[in-house]
Amino acid sequence: MRIISTVAAMQAQARRWQRAGVKIGFVPTMGYLHAGHLSLVRAARQRVGNNGVVVLSIYVNPTQFAPTEDLANYPRDLKRDLQLCRAEKVDVVFTPSDGEMYRWGAATDEPLKRTARGDARPTGFSTYVVEENLGRMMEGTSRPTHFRGVTTVVAKLFNIVLPDVSVFGQKDFQQAAIIRRMTEDLNFPVEIIVAPTHREPDGLAMSSRNKYLDAEQRAQAVILFHALQAAKQAVAKKSEAAARLKKDLAEFITAAPLARLDYVEFFDPETLLPVTQVKRGTQMALAVYFGKTRLIDNAKL
Numbered sequence: 001m002r003i004i005s006t007v008a009a010m011q012a013q014a015r016r017w018q019r020a021g022v023k024i025g026f027v028p029t030m031g032y033l034h035a036g037h038l039s040l041v042r043a044a045r046q047r048v049g050n051n052g053v054v055v056l057s058i059y060v061n062p063t064q065f066a067p068t069e070d071l072a073n074y075p076r077d078l079k080r081d082l083q084l085c086r087a088e089k090v091d092v093v094f095t096p097s098d099g100e101m102y103r104w105g106a107a108t109d110e111p112l113k114r115t116a117r118g119d120a121r122p123t124g125f126s127t128y129v130v131e132e133n134l135g136r137m138m139e140g141t142s143r144p145t146h147f148r149g150v151t152t153v154v155a156k157l158f159n160i161v162l163p164d165v166s167v168f169g170q171k172d173f174q175q176a177a178i179i180r181r182m183t184e185d186l187n188f189p190v191e192i193i194v195a196p197t198h199r200e201p202d203g204l205a206m207s208s209r210n211k212y213l214d215a216e217q218r219a220q221a222v223i224l225f226h227a228l229q230a231a232k233q234a235v236a237k238k239s240e241a242a243a244r245l246k247k248d249l250a251e252f253i254t255a256a257p258l259a260r261l262d263y264v265e266f267f268d269p270e271t272l273l274p275v276t277q278v279k280r281g282t283q284m285a286l287a288v289y290f291g292k293t294r295l296i297d298n299a300k301l
Contacts, residue, residue, distance in 0.1 A: 001085060002092045007101070007160050010094050014055075014162035023052035026163035026190075028154060031058040032075040033084050036198030036206035040167040041088045043195045047165045053091040055161050062098060063128075064149030070292070075211045094161065101156065129155045129186070131178045134272045138265050138285055139174050139296070150175055151182050158188050165191040169198070171205045173285060173298040177272060197297070199225070205297045217290040220256040224288055227253050227264070228299040231284050235301050239279035242266045253288060262287035262294065269300060 004010045017024055025044030029037050037056075044054045058081055065071035078095065085093050102125045128148055135147035158166070168176040176194045183190050198206045203225030204218075213221055227249050234240055234248075249264050267274050269283040278284075278301065285298035 001082075001090055003082065003095060004092055005095050005097070005100070007096060010055075010092075010096075010160050011162070013092065014160070017053060018162060023048040023165070024161065024163045025052055025054045026157070026161045026166040027054065027056045028157050028166065028168075029056060029058055030060045030074065030208065031081050032077055032208040032211070033058075033081045034198075034206045034208065036169055036171070038084060038088050039198050040169060040195050041085075041090060043193055044165060044167045045089075047167075047191070047193060052164075054089075055092045055094055055163065056085055056090045057094040057096075057157055057161070059094075059096055059101065059153070059157075061101075061149055061153040063102075063152060064146050066143060066145055069143075070209075070212075075208050094157075101153070128152045129182065131182050131185075134174065134178045134181055137267070137272060137274065138263060139287070142262055142287060147175070147178055151178060154179055155182065155186070155188075158183075158190055163190055165193060167193045167195055170194050171197040171207065171297065173283065174272065203229075205295070207295060209293055209295065212293040213290060217258050217293065220258050221288075221290055221295060223253050223256040223259055224286060224295055224297040227286060228284060228297060231278070232299065232301050235278050235280055235282070239277045242274070242276050242278050245278050249286075253286070258290050260289040262289060266301075 004013065014024060025048040027040045027044050041054055041056060048054065058078065060074050060076065062071055082093060129151040130148050131151050140147055168179060170176065180192045183192055200206060202222045204222050230252055231245065231249060234245060246264050250261055253259050253261050264286045265274060266278045266282050266284050275282055280301060282301050283298065284301055287294060287296045
């Protein structure tokens, strides 16, 4: 396994692979890897075959964090991550610095500036990728600067790694839909694969942020999964009014004493537009706080 930390070296390696006809599978991550990430690696490997290569990036992207969010405290353990990547037979791990990714401060990472919107803007960097439709609701409402940072860094990573296929997790359903739209709209020659959500034995979706939960919060966090199951049961035989089902689920979730609901939404899985009637096939997403930790999940009902 090779570790590459500069944009120039990663692009040069990717071009060599392209010239040799080697297919490139790519898994972008922010590190602190868990079994869910490793399942994405296996999906990429399966798609490119034994003659292809898999690149995994580890980069905590500052431009997708708002000032009140957990950029400084986001869990990091590069040594552990690299051990997991070796065990999974990842070919290259790309570990750029902020200075490499946003090219400010020739040799050092200068502090980020904040715009009037509150999002991070590296000094000297001024070009962003913005999806203007699918990102307006749900996560876009709760975290208005988030998706601009996501689409920008993924577009940059696509231009650096030059993948044939890139794999994302279904836990971040809205993010995956936005990346797919960006890829289509900007004609990136990349196949997007969305792999199933990986869950703990009790149903909680795997997330690097689960590390933040104390024992009591962790025990109650399974309420997200239980809410998805309750919604599936509610519409198994007949449709339900979205407003009524939202109210019922809000009461169900907040019955967990430590849970603070951000949103529950029901929407069309293709357009992401909200629906007034919830039925089988409707997509559901929710976000819930436990203390300062914000967890998300989703399911097709």
